[in-house]
Amino acid sequence: MKSVSLVAAAIVLAGLSGSARAADEAAVARGAYLAAAGDCEACHTDKKSDGAPLAGGRPLVTPFGTFYAPNITPDPSTGIGKWTLDDFRRALREGKNEHGAYYYPVFPFTSFTGITDRDAADIFAYLQSVPAVEHRAPHNEVKFPFGWRFLMIGWRTLFFNEGPLQPVVGQSEEWNRGRYLAEAVAHCQECHTPRNFLGGLDRAHAYAGNLHGPDGNEAPDITSHKKDGIGDWSIEDLVEVLKTGTTPDGDNVAQGMGDVVDAAAKLTDADRRAIAVYITSLPPLPQTPK
Numbered sequence: 657m658k659s660v661s662l663v664a665a666a667i668v669l670a671g672l673s674g675s676a677r678a679a680d681e682a683a684v685a686r687g688a689y690l691a692a693a694g695d696c697e698a699c700h701t702d703k704k705s706d707g708a709p710l711a712g713g714r715p716l717v718t719p720f721g722t723f724y725a726p727n728i729t730p731d732p733s734t735g736i737g738k739w740t741l742d743d744f745r746r747a748l749r750e751g752k753n754e755h756g757a758y759y760y761p762v763f764p765f766t767s768f769t770g771i772t773d774r775d776a777a778d779i780f781a782y783l784q785s786v787p788a789v790e791h792r793a794p795h796n797e798v799k800f801p802f803g804w805r806f807l808m809i810g811w812r813t814l815f816f817n818e819g820p821l822q823p824v825v826g827q828s829e830e831w832n833r834g835r836y837l838a839e840a841v842a843h844c845q846e847c848h849t850p851r852n853f854l855g856g857l858d859r860a861h862a863y864a865g866n867l868h869g870p871d872g873n874e875a876p877d878i879t880s881h882k883k884d885g886i887g888d889w890s891i892e893d894l895v896e897v898l899k900t901g902t903t904p905d906g907d908n909v910a911q912g913m914g915d916v917v918d919a920a921a922k923l924t925d926a927d928r929r930a931i932a933v934y935i936t937s938l939p940p941l942p943q944t945p946k
């Protein structure tokens with residue numbers, strides 16, 4: 657009898673570890689989807705030099721200097737292989753590294769702070785599952801006086817509202833899903849909202865366009881303003897841009913938005929539509945003046 661129950665126990669245990677593995681795989685798959693939506697690869701991969709995915713970034717030119725996104729593969733010495741989930745959550749949601757030093761806001765943690773615990777854990781599971789690559793990203797070239805990370809304390813008091821994002825009561829589930837994806841994960845504001853002289857997002861002009869967007873490109877007003885924004889667009893028009901990059905005038909969006917479309921094209925139809933439902937509901941604001 658005893659051996660039978662041991663066998664039974666062994667079967668139960670095997671079943672458990674099997675389902676634990678299935679749970680891990682599900683987490684990695686969800687994480688991969690969210691990492692695509694958040695376009696981690698766009699900044700963390702040096703495509704121009706044929707760099708390995710996520711092994712350290714292309715140069716990001718901003719008015720505050722040139723930044724290089726670090727290696728976020730699981731390499732223990734040059735990547736985040738030694739990180740715990742807490743280290744990762746602190747980086748993504750609080751904008752602090754494992755020693756408590758502050759990141760520069762060119763890493764869009766001001767948006768990622770809205771990401772839920774579960775989604776952060778799944779993104780981490782995914783990052784830990786990609787091939788480890790040994791590669792050190794170049795040092796940031798930050799302009800005076802922004803080179804002192806501790807200055808970010810003042811900056812953060814002014815411009816940082818720590819998440820995660822809470823659903824808005826009274827709005828539909830679809831709208832809330834769209835808001836979560838647009839605000840927290842796909843970080844649309846990081847380009848479409850102007851920044852003040854310290855680089856903080858000027859939320860009073862949310863989505864009203866940024867003339868000095870990443871790499872000097874102009875990101876247009878995408879509020880529902882009829883003349884300056886996309887007030888004439890239907891939800892389907894916006895879904896189409898997110899899926900194919902083609903606007904209602906038959907143009908193709910380029911520059912930074914090309915990467916965003918590559919990312920959004922990987923989403924489900926339901927998620928693209930949710931983003932469009934949310935964005936088309938934004939109050940009209942005239943284009944941010946020059």
Ligand code: HEC
Binds near residue numbers: 691695696
């Ligand atoms: C717009 C460009 C950009 C995008 C998009 C981006 N990052 Fe980053 N990330 C950066 C930069 C730049 C830094 C370094 C900031 C600094 O030096 O203060 C960074 C830092 C990090 C760090 C800290 C690594 C370390 O070694 O300290 C992690 C973790 C990270 N990013 C994860 C992600 C994840 C996950 C995503 C996608 C959900 C993502 N990033 C999307 C630019 C980006």
Ligand code: HEC
Binds near residue numbers: 869873874875878909
């Ligand atoms: C990396 C910066 C960046 C991010 C992030 C970004 N955009 Fe854009 N977006 C741009 C730029 C730059 C353009 C202008 C492209 C052009 O003129 O070819 C643009 C254009 C657009 C347009 C076309 C507007 C018009 O009048 O033709 C729409 C719509 C749009 N973005 C929506 C979004 C949404 C929704 C998100 C989030 C899911 C998003 N963008 C995230 C940079 C960005």
